[in-house]
Amino acid sequence: MEKKIRTAYLSMGGNIGDREENLRSAVRFIRDHEGIESIRTSSLYETEPVGYDDQPYFLNICAEVRTTLTPYELLDLAHETENLLGRKRGIRFGPRTVDVDILLYEDFTSDDKVLTVPHPRMYERAFVLVPLKELTDIDVPVPEDKSVVLKGPFEV
Numbered sequence: 001m002e003k004k005i006r007t008a009y010l011s012m013g014g015n016i017g018d019r020e021e022n023l024r025s026a027v028r029f030i031r032d033h034e035g036i037e038s039i040r041t042s043s044l045y046e047t048e049p050v051g052y053d054d055q056p057y058f059l060n061i062c063a064e065v066r067t068t069l070t071p072y073e074l075l076d077l078a079h080e081t082e083n084l085l086g087r088k089r090g091i092r093f094g095p096r097t098v099d100v101d102i103l104l105y106e107d108f109t110s111d112d113k114v115l116t117v118p119h120p121r122m123y124e125r126a127f128v129l130v131p132l133k134e135l136t137d138i139d140v141p142v143p144e145d146k147s148v149v150l151k152g153p154f155e156v
Contacts, residue, residue, distance in 0.1 A: 003068035008105040009063035011128045013060035014098040022098045026081050027156050042131035044154040048146040055095045060129035071105045
């Protein structure tokens with residue numbers, strides 16, 4: 001039996017090491033997974049840190065993923081991607097090589113301890129909404145509390 005292809009949106013960002021190459025590696029790793037049919041990315045943005053300001057600026061993108069993975073399988077792939085690229089969890093909202101978050105997954109919603117979709121803070125974050133609006137027609141206001149600067153196209 002063939003699995004149904006669903007559309008999900010991911011946010012990716014990082015501020016340690018070669019930030020752009022870390023994002024490229026994350027996209028390639030996700031793209032090459034057998035449960036991913038296609039991936040389309042936004043432009044690349046440089047953003048001020050949120051929540052913990054004493055750290056380097058981030059590079060951020062969003063990705064539209066067409067997948068046969070369930071939301072929880074996609075979460076596992078996100079965590080596997082972070083681990084592969086050396087993500088260390090320490091300071092909340094602190095520096096990281098890469099962070100991969102599920103923002104939206106079609107009409108799926110969840111508010112459990114493992115996975116919250118839609119992402120609980122996405123509507124508060126310009127660094128998520130600006131690139132997300134490149135990929136979808138989501139009609140929500142973008143907060144203006146932190147800078148989000150277009151760096152240019154994102155090539156994998």
